[in-house]
Amino acid sequence: MSQQPLAPVLTRNWPAPRSWSLDVYQEQGGYAGLRKALGADPDQLIQLVKDSGLRGRGGAGFPTGLKWSFIPQGTQGAAAKPHYLVINADEGEPGTCKDIPLMMADPHSLIEGCVITSYAIRANFCAIYVRGEALHCIRRLRHAVEQAYAEGYLGKDILGSGFDLDIVVHAGAGAYICGEETALLDSLEGRRGQPRLKPPFPATAGLYAAPTVVNNVETIATVPAIVIGGSEWFRSMGTEKSPGPKIYSLSGHVERPGQYEAPLGVTLRQLLELAGGMKDGVPLKFWTPGGSSTPLLTAEHLDVPLDFEGAVAAGSMLGTTALMVFNETVSVPWAVMKWTEFYKHESCGKCTPCREGCYWLLQILQRMVAGEGTESDIDTMLDICDNILGRSFCALGDGAVSPITSGIKYFRQEFLDLCAVQPAVARPDQLRDLVGTQA
């Protein structure tokens, strides 16, 4: 491929030595976006982000400006309550590795984005909810926040604008469910992290029942660049409906795994080229476009444009653009089982389909992988998946069945092969018990 798809916006500062320090960030033009934004009217900023077409980078791709505009403004009713900005930095989706590297390499871009966003939605308090295991990252982010306070980018009367903002970096306890925004809010309030009933939505009753915007790290870190570059510039990257740059995290059997920033709509074929191709040249067998919760794809899908629409058209979802790449040495049922172990472990337990379904699915998969499955188990699994998908309380259950249904869709034969040598009853030991012989 001749044309370089790399368009460093978010990762622009990453190669610099000590890129995370305030000095380096400022040398690279950091906080210029903030100065510009504070001179503008908050509603103008919301309009700017709307015009830019920025969509949430946490997985669902909800238009960011639209989300901000849902925050009631004024002095009456819900609007009279304090407004909050909450950053979802609870990066826990298997394969996803973009927010933590971003906060490690360039924490100030997030902080700058937080100040601009808070100014736009009229919030004076912002919480960054970071996955608790990412201790190094939390320390670095906290240090950056301290620096920003010292420099007058946070605190009272920021840069003489009269605008106040406090940022708290909150360490989560490492529950996958707390990446779900309402569970995150409950956890942040000190409660048990389980998803809330919606409505009311966070925009009207979020943190402490006050109007709240919950955005992903990458989304907010993109905001300063939009303020500087403008919406037209932003739309010059990516596709019409999915504009802008995106960090793709490549992992698995590739030569150079890591974070690759590219305009939305890039293909895996292009990304693989950047990453030096498949490791040791072993051919690709399957991959996920956006973490394990997005249905897996195969080598047929190498040229699927990786934007929100393209991934859906291919029968999957863009998710968090976590591309886990597997070569031909990997058994699909085994990989699916490992993912299901994760979902069984991380299901929060609130609703029946996800809690019990994952418990059951895992046992069937473990049995199949151990060579004790039957063909009917495949149908049973698909039916259980059908009883979970769209029936569970939040999207965790939907994500849990994605690897199973897509794995069976593309690689049914592999599941069948595991059963081929099996007798007609469910388990060999059962048959032994029944007939008293080795079946």
Next chain:
Amino acid sequence: MTLIQDTSTGSRPVPEGHVRLTVDGAEVDAPKGEILIRTCERLGIIVPRFCDHPLLDPAGACRQCLVEVELGGRPMPKPQASCTMTVADGMVVKTQHTSHVADKAQQGVMELLLINHPLDCPICDKGGECPLQNQAMTNGREDSRFIERKRTFPKPVAISTQVLLDRERCVLCQRCTRFTEQIAGDVFIDLLERGSNQVIGVAEDKPFQSYFSGNTIQICPVGALTSAAYRFRSRPFDLVSTPGVSEHDSSGAAIRTDTRRGAVMRRLAGNDPEVNEEWIDDKTRFAFRYLTSQGRITTPLVRGESGELESASWTDALRIAAEGLLAARTGVTGTGPHGEQTTCQGVGVLAGGRLTYEDAYAYAKFARVALRTNDIDFRARPIGGADRGEELRFLAAHVVGTTPENGGVTYRDLETAATVLCVALDPEEEASSVFLRLRKGAWAATGQRVLHLGQWSTPSVVKTSATLIPAVPGTEADVLAGLADEVLDALRTDAVILVGERAAEVPGLYAEVSALAGRTGARVAWIPRRAGDRGALDAGALPTLLPGGHPVSDAAARSALASAWGIAAGDLPAEPGRDTEAILAAATAGELAALVVGGVDPYDLTDPESALVALRSVGFLVSLELHTSAVTELADVVLPVAPDVNRAGSYLNWEGRRREFASTLAAPGMLPDCRVLDTLGVEMDVDLFVQTPAAAAGQLAALGTRPASGGSDQRERTHPPAAPAPAGQAYLATWRRLIDDSTLTVDEPHLAGTGRVAYLLVGAGTAARLGLAEGVAAAVATDRGAIELPVKLADLPDGVVWLPGNSPGSAVRTTLGVGHGALVTVSTGGN
């Protein structure tokens, strides 16, 4: 609530505040904001559910109630939980009856619920009345495809001495945790762990010490929560259920008594939206073993030659009682301490607070007609102060005759009132259903303001988000007289003052409540502790009031009553009688020749010791009782009476609402008080016509009730502000707890284990001055005796200590001979 329409609503306009939707092809109008599953219910379409409960906030956790919904002409992509979705105009809903998707979703969820559920229905308490069992039959698959390992847990886990948890059976619907958080405000249980390991549990060393824990057992949709008292005792299909009314407090709570082969097996909350909704406290639920306790008296007893009580026939016992009472009525000649001849005449009646309305009427009539006296008082509790008539005047002015129909304060009023002021009342301890209504207002965050005139921030105060107005015991009246203008303003609009019976222990308090109501226009409700008190008031079991609430001093009322009773007007005693204290004093002084005592425990009275002296001194003592007591031990004749399960009747609850109940179990020989008194009357040659509760009720209805006279009492504000407690002393605050050493909680160890631990409560400053330390024992003493309890710090006013009134280790009146407002000596314990 909107009634069901047929499908021909076509041209009719949608009523104001309603929306029109279609459920399974039927058009229906539903009030805005109604939850879909309720609309379905009104149409007779039952969508299966577990987590949904009409009195709890929606959760959407179990996912059993999924239905297909079309909104704005577009089908929603996923099936929706009908327990969380509110109705909308033009919505089209398809339940399992018309939608394959909904039906399959429900069957799928049911199968998932059952994969880890044990198949132990045959030994499960819930089997036979189990929503999971029933709905698995109606909406589940015929067989299970699950052949893997089921989840197991150690079982049962005792989350309190009363409540046992089988985690394997739990479907994690969170009804119990939501009940404790939202309704009771006792967050002792919560979800623990995650995913398929998620369980209900309690914190270490913090058991489920809620007065309302039994409700979680009742609303558990599976057999996960069971009670230690009932576990494995019977099968639901062997039980006969009878509706009843709680006899444990003045709430009038609807209950359901389940019996098997003539024995009560358990009690459950009944459903009465106007009264207790679907909740009762644990005492009401579990305290019924008094019915079968060893102390039950089942045959008449007569003190024989030997001086011991001996079984007697009803005929003999009634004859002896009648002879004794007739003699006492006429006058008994005796010999005084100095050999002089004395005559004493008259009979006093202590009716007690556990009578039904009808039985109280029988006592009232028996006293007037058979004994020709107004010396009758139902108040078996401390009455303090110099002016003992204060409570009687208050009751005549504000309480007697009030009912929900004639504008009396109701439960619903408590829920919606802008301001509620509690005076001498701790709702959770003394009237639990009242507490739950106040808590309901607090949870709904309607902005209701609850004020609490008391001594410390009790759990009631905290859980109703109330503001404490602190008062040194004995000075409550003065504090009330000096309320801030801002509070007075609040009391001027849509306010209710709840005054407890303990107001009688504080001089001037009733008068001040009355004056406050007069000044502000706030409505007043009187909340006694015992079930029978309100009925006894309206039935005239008082020295100053006749049945129907007419004053004894009213000649016209006397004459009307005499004519209704068919006696000469002159035969009705015209002078107001003696109250409890005066009756006892007269008995001690030899001014009364006999006493008739119905279910009074002398240890509940102002001074138990002098009450016992009176009972010992009186010449002739007739006791009508359920159990052996200090009174029966001294009585000349003991006549057994029927407990609630064996009698019919009604209670007037604190609202004045008549709560009728029928007999649950037929028990030959168990007679209600009215029947016993009627027959005793016959032996005395007097006809009372109260052979049955129905006959008594008929007379009461014919007599009618005079509404409360209103007006406010005058109070001389001569009480100087309380002097600071002298060194080494403090003012005692005390009242009783819901679960304590009361007579009717006998033989209930599981229930007793959930009672609150007794502490001596004291403020930090006072503790420091008295040399007390938290957790270390201290003694409260009078010249009578001392109570020693560990100290706990609380926000009491300076110079005040608090003791539970009758808890294990703290029988205040019995041990100290004094009560609320007394000056007591406090010292570090452990001599």
